[in-house]
Amino acid sequence: MNKYLSALPYIVLFLGVAYVGIKAAKPLSSENEVNYAALGEIPIADAGRFKPLSSLVETSLYIISGRHEVVTEDGKRIPAMRWFVDVFDTTKFHFFSGPAAKYKIFRIENEDILKLLHLPKRPQFFRYSLEEIQTYYDDFERAVDKASELQEKIKERKVIVSQPDRVRAEKILELSEKLTVYSKLLRRIPSPGDEKKPYRILPPQQENQEWQSLVDIDMQVRNFTKEEEEQINNNRLNYVQNILSATGIKDPNQLTPKQQALLKQKLVEYSNNYQLLEIAPNHRADISPLAAELTKIFQLAKEGNPECNSLLKNFKDSYYHTIPERQMFRIKLETILNRTNVFYYVIMLNIWVILLAATSWLVWQEPLRRSAVYLAIFCLVLETIGIVMRIWISGRPPVFNLYSSSIFISAGCGATCLVLEYLFPRALGVFWAGVMGAITNYVAHNILTLSGDPLEVVQAVLDTNFWLAVHVTTVSMGYVATLVSGGLGLIYIARGVFTPGFVKPAQKELTQMIYGTVCFALLLSFFGTVAGGIWADQSWGRFWGWDPKENGAVLVVCWNALILHARWCGMVRSRGLAVLSLMGNMVTVFSWFGTNQLGVGLHSYGFSKDLVELCKWVWLSHLCFIGIGCIPIRYWSSAPHFLSRSANATASSPENKSLTSLDQKEKKRHPQVQV
Template identity: 35%
Template sequence: MKPLFPTLAAVAALLAVGYTLRPARDAGAFDLAGFGGTPALVNGRIKPLDTVARTALLTLQGRQRVQTLDGRALAPAEWLLDVMLRPALANSYRTFEIVNPDVLSLLSLAPADGDGGKRFSLAQLRPRLAEIDRQARLADDVESAVRTPFQKGIVQLRNAIALYQHLQLTLVANDPHEFLGQLGQLTGLLARPPGTATPAEQILIRELGTAFTTMDQFSSLHPVPPAKGGDPTAWASIGTAWTRALETRRPDPAAADFAALAQAWHAQDAPAFNRAVAAHRARLEADFPAVMTKARVETRFNSAEPFYTSAVLYVAAFLCAVVSWLRWPAALGPLAFRLILIAFALSTAGIVTRMWLESRPPVTNLYSSALFVGWGAVALCLALEAVYRNAIGSVTAGLTGFATLLIAHHLALGGDTLEMMRAVLDSNFWLATHVVTIAVGYSATFLAGFLGLVYVLRGLLTRSLDGATADAINRMMYGVICFATLFSFVGTVLGGIWADQSWGRFWGWDPKENGALLIVIWNAIILHARWAGLVRARGIAALAIFGNVVTAWSWFGVNMLGVGLHSYGFMDSAFWWLIGFAVSQVLVILAAAVPTESWRSFRGIAASGRSGGPGAPAPAS
């Protein structure tokens, strides 16, 4: 039975993965999947409304799940519809995350008043909206890097409320019942000959014109497509579409579809809602088939959540591999390897899907760099495990794979991860050469550091690091560091060439350039120290662990701390996580300085007088 266990468990994991990839099904009578798959232009990118809803929820509350007060779970698309068309109900949903105690005190709220102690509804915030805005305006006058936690929290809350209110202005300008009734009157007026409106009707037209202008001004969501054969980027807001209708006296078909859809959802008329969604999607399928194909794939991608599933598999594989060092290696070792393979394949599919949706190489922003750095490290781990078959590759794959996906998850809280490219980065050639190459260098340098962590912690804390395993890890670290040096150097040179083309100079001592150079120099130091006999296995492990600090600084430090041409804005939370990570690595390096005779794996060897004999790892020089 033991030989069958890894295969059966891997098959079960595959079936579970397949279940997550099934098409989404609507539990109720409304075609929420069809609505969620409807595309719109938002912040320069055409995306399905499902993505709009999920991105907004992540920004507001750090998760995509919404619960009503009675405990019913809402799909993101259903939440978005309620926000736009049933505001009285949506305002009761606890979707605003507030964790700063001073902000809660300002709002006269306590953790017990919120969902999970930190999520609150707009109805709870409404009495203090003016004070929130006043305090946020005061905080705006302070540089973001020196704001207090209260100031950061109040600005974040103000921005979240603004995002929510802008979504509310997508389809209607005020009370949905009143506004939709006025739209119905306007449709009838536009069908009549010009000049036949009564004075009261003229007042209605002027009021609606003002409302349409307000909607266009505040809504960043543009769901009305251009005319067939027109500018593919000229999507319009609902407000703009109805403003044009006032001029041409012909309502836009898409705007009319959304009006019918809105009326049906507000009235909870499922058949009418489904007819409006189907009519709008049929028109888009005929005029913009490529856009609809991408919208369908992205919606399916959102519901599948391949990176979340991969993270779960990486954790399971890591645990199996670690336990295999202690018990049942014949069963758990192969199972861990197969789980890593499944997770790697799923991550690969996710990255390839993102590339197809963006029409870009795999790395375009910090989020995608986290995905790719983890993917590259896991690929190298799989190669190591295929050669050595000692579960070390599986352990490091599970650890690096999960860690980078966790980083990516937190980076996704900032907004759309398939964002439009910055102008200076808008080059598929350099994204596919310099950026990918340097990311592979990051992957390999991190992998060497994690192998160093395995060497030190396994030897220091367990009895499972025998001489053969220590020698294998030593060879792994050396090979990976050589690989990292090559890719880091080539990537840095390619970056200089790109900089010369973009900014007219090959090297300008920009912080990001300095960080890339530090990675090359540090890897070169490790190699030269080994070749010169200055360090052996333990010393290489310690140096490789410090390579984690150097790489993390280059990757996040200069990207997110607000300096240089490659900076994407200060993030204090990232800064403190970076400091914490660096401190943890230094602590392990200090632990590596403990003589190997005191390591649990080698105490018996030392006691028998064979501490320097075959199979014992050599102490660092």
């Protein structure tokens, strides 16, 4: 039996590797199918950086739908790029029609919005197509105007609104945001003054040329055929007719001069758009052969014609010569990162780590603990690879936005907990590694990607500076240590209150672990915070500005210092240490996410109501744990172990009450230190 069990860790590790391997493997593409993965690797220039098309598509789809691929109502999975092929080259004139409008991808849960749009409820699925949204879209647009007005007022703190109204407004704006994200994938004309250009997919062909979008090409088209001009004219007439019939006026001459002017202006705008978006694409080949070829590739892909594969290969071979190799390599790397989706699989693996570690406390102690450790190491390796890839792709320090801080802290917690596990092999460290890994990666993957491109470019002032890089990494590591100590505090309380077998040596060990991590937390958070001040001094001449995020960091430092001083003077003992370190978690969450939700300050870059919810639940749950931890020890399940211990200690040396067990041991070995 034991012999077989000792093989268990390797089996578990193998299963973990196999799971990720299968999920992340490049899908086999046969000659007879369109190779969507290859389409996703097309490089584009968008929002300040070069990236593969799949990054734009998947991030957008995730914001719209909450998934990285399209899943139909009957559970069929469609790759994101397959969906995008239908979206590609559509314009606002076909916003609500055509194949792209049929996909049920817009996630709407809020019942008020469903009522507003007259949509049926779809529990478990929640997703709706543009065709369905179209019918009552005008009502929705009015609601959006009202909601954004309300939002503005709330932001300026002019009104205080009840919770349901606020939620309703938020949800309406959220859907409107999803529609905006979708429309950015369409071929569109940038409105004047809008500096955010449409994504540019056509690489430059000469040295000093820029990347171009399809609209850039269409705008250069001048020669239209007779039929086309007729078509444009007819369309214009139709447009006027539509507007007039909507207002109930038959003769345009009945309009007031003001209305006539407005109509004229709208008409010009409309027909320009129509000409540009609907007719001009027919003539792309005259302006740019590569635009025409690309259009053809996507057209074939839309029809499901596998010929597009070879065309795409030709396209890549002949038109990408101006892109530097480094750039192509980065894009390739990002495609791999997108496809493998490491941070997502790490969530799953970490849940297994938690289960294995927890079960090991009941049966098959060592084999299961070992399995959990191996799996956790595997997670750490995956995360590290992911982080290194991200550093490589972005050319920045590992932490530059909330998303990256989250995955960095996840890896940090993993590493710290594994070290603790090595020092104290009780499946406690690895358990907390699993918990933190699952939560932080969940936050990164499910909440923080909603705010857009996780590899976004950053403001100039946040651009690389030595002290900034040091600051963000060290502060994050300080968070790591604080969160780890909090987790150990939680385990301490849980074991003491709920299990009868929390014996003295185990208490001692856990206290040592908490104490040690708090020391590290103080060191790292202090250095990180001051490094931030130094960076601020170099950037705008203020070492310390009492900005919310800075205050958050100083709270973490103060709290860790408080824990240590309270321990040293005997105000708290091991139970108190555990409770205080649990509160450290609350402080850290306030500092990390909470301060960003107050809507003020230089660092308030990450407002999200999901993060508000996260903070809320972390705080509420921790208050419960703290409440439990404050139950008098005589009611704890492990009470006998605690009471006997303090009785002994009091009997032997009353003044030693306050010392950590660590100190006691030290004293016995070096008695001369005291004198």
